[in-house]
Amino acid sequence: MPVFVRRLGRRDYSQTWQAMRDFTATRTEGTLDEFWCCEHAPVFTLGQAGKPEHLLSDLGIPLVKSDRGGQITYHGPGQVVVYLLLDLTRRKLKVRELVVAIEQAVIDLLAEHGVAAERHAGAPGVYVGAAKVAALGLRVRKGCCYHGVSLNVDMDLAPFAAINPCGYAGMPVTQTSDLGISLTPARAATALAAHLGAQLERKP
Template sequence: MDVRDLGRITYEDALEVQLALVEKRVQGYIPDTLALAEHFPVLTLGRLAEERSIIDRVYFEERRVPVVCSNRGGKATYHSPGQLVLYPVVDLGEKKKDVAFYIDFLERTVARSLRRLGVPAERDGSRRGVWSGGRKIAFIGIALKRWVAFHGVSININNDLEAFSRILPCGESGIKVISVRQVLGHSVDMTRTKEIFTRQFVSDLQSEYSCETRSIEYHAIRGEVKKSGGGNHGVEAAGTFRKE
């Protein structure tokens, strides 16, 4: 399994990277891959987002926050630095062709990672996402091509939550959101946080899908994303280490 830390990257560039990974995964050229990212401020609208999802359009215009229509499932959500986004590119066709099970899996692995950070986190049987104390802390929206899943989960870690009050997160009114920083009363180290989520994801993918992942190739990406594309999916890898 490959793990690629994209660092801080625009939503559009991350999508470009994902689409390249999906194409290669569909062709069988690469293994399942978990991409990690933080985004510059952006409001994204999933395929089922409604006009009413943006409550305060002026707020985003004044801050020059781009609004991007995305090909993922779900409705409206907001990304900004300090929020961790997991983009697993996983071939469900060779594991289990069940979209609901995969979303359940994403919720479970994110909740377990949050608990390892010391955050009480749980799933809600009637609503998607991951919750802490009745407030939403992680948001899910995925897409599939030939049963290769992409897009994924965003988790509020150290990010500012003000913008969430200017939208209807996931199209639902009355939802309150929360972050790891708010729950714990202090910020957490993003590098350690990424490692916790990565280890949990790989472990849970193996156990819940009964698949063998002999090793993890971790590509720590630093610096700018190359716009020219090419054989490295448009991303410059600054370092690589192998974990067993």
């Protein structure tokens, strides 16, 4: 089942979020699934059940209360975001299966470059040792999902110190450039989209 990949460049978070909601609200049974690959200007996003107290200090970076799952995270230039706009009902795909597939796509991408990554029980995302390299959050409406996964590639990680990443105090974060992987954000986005597509094709 094909997926159309859009490369959006650097986009405003709130405008992209609204576009995802509009896409999902108006899609039909025949609408092709899509991946949207982009970067965002600096922004903190708070998940639907997110607690504002996980924002520890005001850096002058906007905070957007989103409708995705999960707690608080940071998006900024040099981080690749891939949004997955999928008809889960058509794909006969459960949310938990999709989460595992997204995590595996990141794990496989890093493994291609000699970096061993893993899941942590009870804390969705992908980690290298104790440090988080990719975060994910999804929203499902009428059997279709949006939002997706962010992979830290080559960015300023300092704003993560102003939050409890994904609600975990003191959680370290890392990025592919610090792990010896010489991928640009654009190349990382292309590779991650390919791995995500491969995971979806493996689903019976």
